[in-house]
Amino acid sequence: MIEFQELINFIRKEVNKSLGKIPIPKTPAYLYDPIRYSIKGSGKRFRPILVHLVGRAHNLDPNIIMNISLSIELLHNFTLIHDDIMDKDTMRHGQKTIHAKWDKSAAILAGDGIFVLSQIILSSIPKNSNEIFSHFNKATLEICEGQALDKEFENNNKIKEEQYLDMIDKKTGALLSISSTLGPIYNGVDHNLIKYYNNFGRSLGKGFQLHDDLLEITSNQKKMGKTLGSDLAEGKQTMMVIKARNSFPNEWNDIIEKSNETELISNCKKFFIEKGILEKTRLLAESYFNDARDNLKNIKNINTDELFKFIDLLEKRTF
Amino acid sequence: MIEFQELINFIRKEVNKSLGKIPIPKTPAYLYDPIRYSIKGSGKRFRPILVHLVGRAHNLDPNIIMNISLSIELLHNFTLIHDDIMDKDTMRHGQKTIHAKWDKSAAILAGDGIFVLSQIILSSIPKNSNEIFSHFNKATLEICEGQALDKEFENNNKIKEEQYLDMIDKKTGALLSISSTLGPIYNGVDHNLIKYYNNFGRSLGKGFQLHDDLLEITSNQKKMGKTLGSDLAEGKQTMMVIKARNSFPNEWNDIIEKSNETELISNCKKFFIEKGILEKTRLLAESYFNDARDNLKNIKNINTDELFKFIDLLEKRTF
Numbered sequence: 304m305i306e307f308q309e310l311i312n313f314i315r316k317e318v319n320k321s322l323g324k325i326p327i328p329k330t331p332a333y334l335y336d337p338i339r340y341s342i343k344g345s346g347k348r349f350r351p352i353l354v355h356l357v358g359r360a361h362n363l364d365p366n367i368i369m370n371i372s373l374s375i376e377l378l379h380n381f382t383l384i385h386d387d388i389m390d391k392d393t394m395r396h397g398q399k400t401i402h403a404k405w406d407k408s409a410a411i412l413a414g415d416g417i418f419v420l421s422q423i424i425l426s427s428i429p430k431n432s433n434e435i436f437s438h439f440n441k442a443t444l445e446i447c448e449g450q451a452l453d454k455e456f457e458n459n460n461k462i463k464e465e466q467y468l469d470m471i472d473k474k475t476g477a478l479l480s481i482s483s484t485l486g487p488i489y490n491g492v493d494h495n496l497i498k499y500y501n502n503f504g505r506s507l508g509k510g511f512q513l514h515d516d517l518l519e520i521t522s523n524q525k526k527m528g529k530t531l532g533s534d535l536a537e538g539k540q541t542m543m544v545i546k547a548r549n550s551f552p553n554e555w556n557d558i559i560e561k562s563n564e565t566e567l568i569s570n571c572k573k574f575f576i577e578k579g580i581l582e583k584t585r586l587l588a589e590s591y592f593n594d595a596r597d598n599l600k601n602i603k604n605i606n607t608d609e610l611f612k613f614i615d616l617l618e619k620r621t622f
Numbered sequence: 623m624i625e626f627q628e629l630i631n632f633i634r635k636e637v638n639k640s641l642g643k644i645p646i647p648k649t650p651a652y653l654y655d656p657i658r659y660s661i662k663g664s665g666k667r668f669r670p671i672l673v674h675l676v677g678r679a680h681n682l683d684p685n686i687i688m689n690i691s692l693s694i695e696l697l698h699n700f701t702l703i704h705d706d707i708m709d710k711d712t713m714r715h716g717q718k719t720i721h722a723k724w725d726k727s728a729a730i731l732a733g734d735g736i737f738v739l740s741q742i743i744l745s746s747i748p749k750n751s752n753e754i755f756s757h758f759n760k761a762t763l764e765i766c767e768g769q770a771l772d773k774e775f776e777n778n779n780k781i782k783e784e785q786y787l788d789m790i791d792k793k794t795g796a797l798l799s800i801s802s803t804l805g806p807i808y809n810g811v812d813h814n815l816i817k818y819y820n821n822f823g824r825s826l827g828k829g830f831q832l833h834d835d836l837l838e839i840t841s842n843q844k845k846m847g848k849t850l851g852s853d854l855a856e857g858k859q860t861m862m863v864i865k866a867r868n869s870f871p872n873e874w875n876d877i878i879e880k881s882n883e884t885e886l887i888s889n890c891k892k893f894f895i896e897k898g899i900l901e902k903t904r905l906l907a908e909s910y911f912n913d914a915r916d917n918l919k920n921i922k923n924i925n926t927d928e929l930f931k932f933i934d935l936l937e938k939r940t941f
Contacts, residue, residue, distance in 0.1 A: 331767055331770035331771050331774055332770075332774070333770040333771075333773050333774045334766055334767055334769075334770035335770075385730050385731070385734060388726075388727070388730060389726075389727040389730060389731070407707075407708075407726070408707070408708040408773060409773075411704050411707060411708060411730055411733075412704070412708070412766055412769060412770055412773075414730075414734075415704060415733075415734075415737075415762075415766050416763060416766045418734075418737070419759050419762045419763045419766060420763070422741065422755065422759040422762075423756065423759045423760060423763065425755070426752050426755035426756040426759060427752070427756075428752075429752070432751050432752050432755070433745050433746070433747070433748070433751050436741065436744070436745040436751070436755060437742065437745040437746075440738050440741040440742045440745060441742060443734075443738045443741075444735060444738045444739070444742065447653055447731055447734050447735045447738060448650055448653055450653075450731060451650035451651075451652040451653035451654075451731055452650050452652075454652050454727060454728075454731075455650055455651070455652045
């Protein structure tokens with residue numbers, strides 16, 4: 304596992320190096336300063352790393368894999384920048400968000416520009432480009448749908464678990480799906496096999512997001528880089544909030560209404576642990592990680608060892 | 623000319639029909655209601671019309687031309703939606719802008735979604751798709767640059783004419799350029815000829831924008847659909863403001879400082895006429911329309927009659 308972690312660190316470094324080499328003009332500064340700032344941020348790069356691991360298993364040209372992975376990372380950055388405006392999040396990966404550091408207009412434009420850059424990089428892929436473009440943009444539309452559902456669900460205390468799972472499937476699953484499928488699509492892999500890559504990515508995405516919900520409560524703010532418990536404070540849905548509200552409506556209501564601002568997070572955390580909600584959510588995340596594993600098992604013509612190790616890595620991450 | 627106007631009306635109707643047929647899901651309503659509202663708006667459709675005229679001259683497959691034209695119109699809509707948020711414009715084409723009718727988050731997301739739809743439609747083009755994608759997205763990046771310059775120029779009274787022309791070349795010229803070039807690129811036209819289509823589109827775009835600046839002052843609000851003089855009030859640059867400021871600094875300063883809100887527009891208008899600024903701007907627009915004509919003359923292997931008539935149409939429009 305140490306060796307694998309070194310591989311991951313190596314890929315992350317290479318991705319960061321390549322991100323730094325994307326030619327970003329100096330002017331207009333109003334557009335390109337925030338874009339440069341965003342690209343230099345310290346994201347975990349899990350999505351481009353996944354692209355590289357799938358590409359390695361297919362022995363694909365490393366330059367092409369790098370370009371696909373950069374497109375996906377830039378697409379991810381674009382959605383984060385716009386989501387942060389909508390969600391009024393002022394911190395991301397330990398640094399100020401663009402709309403907080405500059406203003407909303409700069410953040411709207413920077414998001415647009417980064418998304419366009421992702422498409423320009425993708426237009427260099429020399430083969431099966433229509434299919435790649437189509438998948439890339441359909442996934443982006445799904446991510447927009449996921450963000451729209453997220454907005455619709457805000458402060459709506461009728462949201463059910465299935466609705467939340469549908470939302471994170473679109474917001475997170477769709478992006479991990481194309482991180483898994485674009486390499487094989489480029490490689491001309493049969494459509495019947497692509498569905499396993501797709502399902503692998505989607506299940507991994509849902510496991511990843513549920514794990515993220517857990518970390519928001521159990522990890523500390525410095526490691527996560529976001530405002531701890533910000534989702535709670537903003538009336539955002541998380542799996543644990545939904546479980547608490549639906550299984551223990553009165554007790555949950557008491558906690559929300561009677562906790563003052565400083566107690567709220569620790570009271571929620573205590574409640575989630577005592578009522579077994581944390582454990583149930585952990586088990587649900589585990590079931591998605593296992594579903595990702597089951598899908599991998601159906602892909603027999605490549606060496607999937609590193610992809611299995613990647614699942615382990617995401618499942619065990621603590622920040 | 624009446625016959626040509628009928629052709630334009632016919633193409634506009636067909637474009638609107640095809641826009642109406644783009645499959646827009648019902649849910650999430652937060653994403654798709656504003657998108658549907660925007661697509662049904664009464665835009666003039668000059669850009670898709672230009673795509674069709676160039677495509678007709680090349681005898682291209684009408685379905686492919688339609689798809690290219692829809693992509694460009696959706697790209698245009700996307701930039702308008704985001705620009706309207708940044709510029710705080712509440713009316714567009716005689717109807718409320720999305721951020722005014724819904725909210726900023728809905729408008730950010732609707733713009734994103736429409737832009738993604740434009741790329742999905744473009745990914746159906748069966749030939750030369752990498753080059754088409756590359757041109758399409760590079761033009762979009764230029765449009766973002768143009769909007770960034772527009773923001774940088776706001777309330778900056780040092781902006782010169784050349785800077786303004788550079789800004790409108792990016793904001794308007796780049797889009798009319800791809801409206802002219804994508805059909806020929808699809809058709810495999812030689813790169814040496816593509817530059818004439820590009821220059822034609824860019825000059826047409828600058829002429830169009832200068833003419834628009836003039837209409838904002840000379841036309842009436844109902845016809846234009848925007849708040850008359852909104853650019854003036856918002857501290858936006860227009861060619862006439864720049865000419866007034868640079869040639870008559872003291873007199874112009876007096877008008878801006880001493881006019882009350884209700885007089886401002888009529889005082890500016892009077893000043894632009896008396897000082898010959900309106901006429902000079904009209905002549906500059908004319909020179910760009912003529913430059914567009916000169917570039918067309920270099921394209922000899924197709925019948926450019928309808929494109930010449932299209933220049934006349936834009937030059938003579940009154941709203």
